[in-house]
Amino acid sequence: MLVVGNWKMNGTAAVNNQLLQAILADWSPLRCVDVAICPPFVYLPQVVEMLSEGPINVGGQSLNPRVNGAFTGEVSGEMLLDCGCRYVIVGHNERRRMQAETDLYVAEQFLAAQKNGLIPILCVGESEQAREAGQAFDAIAKQLKVVIDAAGLEAFSHAVVAYEPIWAVGTGKTATPDQAQEMHTFIRGQFGALGKNLVILYGGSVKASNAVSLFAESDIDGALLGGASLNAEDFIAICQSAEQVATGVTQ
Numbered sequence: 010m011l012v013v014g015n016w017k018m019n020g021t022a023a024v025n026n027q028l029l030q031a032i033l034a035d036w037s038p039l040r041c042v043d044v045a046i047c048p049p050f051v052y053l054p055q056v057v058e059m060l061s062e063g064p065i066n067v068g069g070q071s072l073n074p075r076v077n078g079a080f081t082g083e084v085s086g087e088m089l090l091d092c093g094c095r096y097v098i099v100g101h102n103e104r105r106r107m108q109a110e111t112d113l114y115v116a117e118q119f120l121a122a123q124k125n126g127l128i129p130i131l132c133v134g135e136s137e138q139a140r141e142a143g144q145a146f147d148a149i150a151k152q153l154k155v156v157i158d159a160a161g162l163e164a165f166s167h168a169v170v171a172y173e174p175i176w177a178v179g180t181g182k183t184a185t186p187d188q189a190q191e192m193h194t195f196i197r198g199q200f201g202a203l204g205k206n207l208v209i210l211y212g213g214s215v216k217a218s219n220a221v222s223l224f225a226e227s228d229i230d231g232a233l234l235g236g237a238s239l240n241a242e243d244f245i246a247i248c249q250s251a252e253q254v255a256t257g258v259t260q
């Protein structure tokens with residue numbers, strides 16, 4: 010299982026310090042769950058430093074696929090690795106929509122992440138409209154295909170996929186465990202034999218109260234958290250839910 014917290018554009022040095030102190034103070038070791046936090050770029054050194062002794066990894070929220078050059082405001086894969094990142098999120102729907110990132114651009118980011126030794130967390134998700142029109146599966150297949158065509162199936166043995174229905178991200182509306190499971194099975198099916206070991210996260214209003222029922226689904230391998238990763242108690246509770254489901258032990 011893997012639980013990733015995406016802080017998005019939240020925090021200050023003082024707020025991050027308080028949040029991480031609170032997480033570390035109540036942390037109990039997890040045997041079956043990897044955990045990562047993706048802070049805004051400017052706070053990567055702070056978060057890496059504070060988490061350096063512990064089991065929590067750090068990731069970037071995006072990257073520019075180019076190596077270096079005149080790309081004002083951008084950050085490369087090499088820079089993220091240099092700062093101590095292990096993961097990087099690519100194709101988050103907020104960036105697809107607000108930064109007009111296309112499927113092809115996301116594929117370039119995926120390739121650049123791997124080239125720089127980072128594990129890409131590839132987000133895919135359908136709009137509410139697509140779901141209502143019965144086109145959710147087509148939308149997801151299309152987003153995946155562009156990256157699979159560019160990187161090859163084999164590349165996904167060092168990558169994570171996150172299913173994030175757009176209508177569920179930051180809205181409080183979570184996909185039901187059945188809806189999520191159905192799509193995760195479909196996603197796994199796009200990868201042939203490699204699908205069996207692919208880590209597929211669910212993201213979209215995951216909370217401490219619904220995490221167990223989502224994690225209990227056989228094709229849900231963890232979560233990508235937005236809002237819930239900004240609260241120490243919720244974040245810890247969700248990581249522990251993943252551990253409980255993974256180990257079959259209820260606390």
Ligand code: PGA
Nearest residue numbers: 178179213214234235236
């Ligand atoms: P949310 O965000 O948990 O606040 O819905 C999830 C995400 O954007 O990854």
